[in-house]
Amino acid sequence: xxxxxxxxxxxxxxxxxxxxxxxxxxxxxxxxxxxxxxxxxxxxxxxxxxxxxxxxxxxxxxxxxxxxxxxxxxxxxxxxxxxxxxxxxxxxxxxxxxxxxxxxxxxxxx
Amino acid sequence: xxxxxxxxxxxxxxxxxxxxxxxxxxxxxxxxxxxxxxxxxxxxxxxxxxxxxxxxxxxxxxxxxxxxxxxxxxxxxxxxxxxxxxxxxxxxxxxxxxxxxxxxxxxxxx
Numbered sequence: 001x002x003x004x005x006x007x008x009x010x011x012x013x014x015x016x017x018x019x020x021x022x023x024x025x026x027x028x029x030x031x032x033x034x035x036x037x038x039x040x041x042x043x044x045x046x047x048x049x050x051x052x053x054x055x056x057x058x059x060x061x062x063x064x065x066x067x068x069x070x071x072x073x074x075x076x077x078x079x080x081x082x083x084x085x086x087x088x089x090x091x092x093x094x095x096x097x098x099x100x101x102x103x104x105x106x107x108x109x110x
Numbered sequence: 111x112x113x114x115x116x117x118x119x120x121x122x123x124x125x126x127x128x129x130x131x132x133x134x135x136x137x138x139x140x141x142x143x144x145x146x147x148x149x150x151x152x153x154x155x156x157x158x159x160x161x162x163x164x165x166x167x168x169x170x171x172x173x174x175x176x177x178x179x180x181x182x183x184x185x186x187x188x189x190x191x192x193x194x195x196x197x198x199x200x201x202x203x204x205x206x207x208x209x210x211x212x213x214x215x216x217x218x219x220x
Contacts (some may be wrong), residue, residue, distance in 0.1 A: 042210035101153030
């Protein structure tokens with residue numbers, strides 16, 4: 001988990017609210033990957049972003065989910081109108097030959 | 111769609127070597143074998159990877175069979191802190207998508 005910073009560590013939202021998860025890659029890395037881990041399941045790829053570009057969003061749900069990585073600042077994974085099924089751990093990673101993961105954001109939807 | 115097969119769980123005595131097997135019988139010539147682990151509630155941690163030669167680093171050794179259809183991760187002196195889920199993943203060089211299966215839950219006992 002060297003250097004990939006995610007916040008918040010825990011996030012509680014009520015159904016219908018918005019969740020915003022932030023990720024800063026390791027110093028010197030210009031791209032991030034988001035993964036989701038549902039309870040008792042393995043990690044699943046969601047999206048790959050470079051600065052100001054979405055490279056691959058094939059793992060993103062079609063609705064309510066979006067991601068961005070602006071020129072300045074962290075990458076943001078945004079979930080609109082959250083539902084209980086969105087409760088999961090969301091991990092961000094950066095790297096190339098080796099991927100380094102952050103500590104994750106545990107999203108709980110009440 | 112996981113390309114690897116691992117035992118569901120295994121126990122190991124503290125101080126002894128832990129040998130974690132992985133089958134990847136359909137591996138392609140350009141696919142590497144990667145090992146990650148995930149300690150409870152944390153992000154995945156890179157351990158080691160290799161193509162066809164055996165590899166060793168400060169954390170572990172990776173033994174790949176000559177036909178590359180299986181491999182073994184060796185933790186030389188397991189400690190209680192090595193208790194985690196260990197994932198064996200095959201990955202094409204440059205592919206950013208890691209496909210995490212269920213992994214092997216390793217419990218190190220005192």
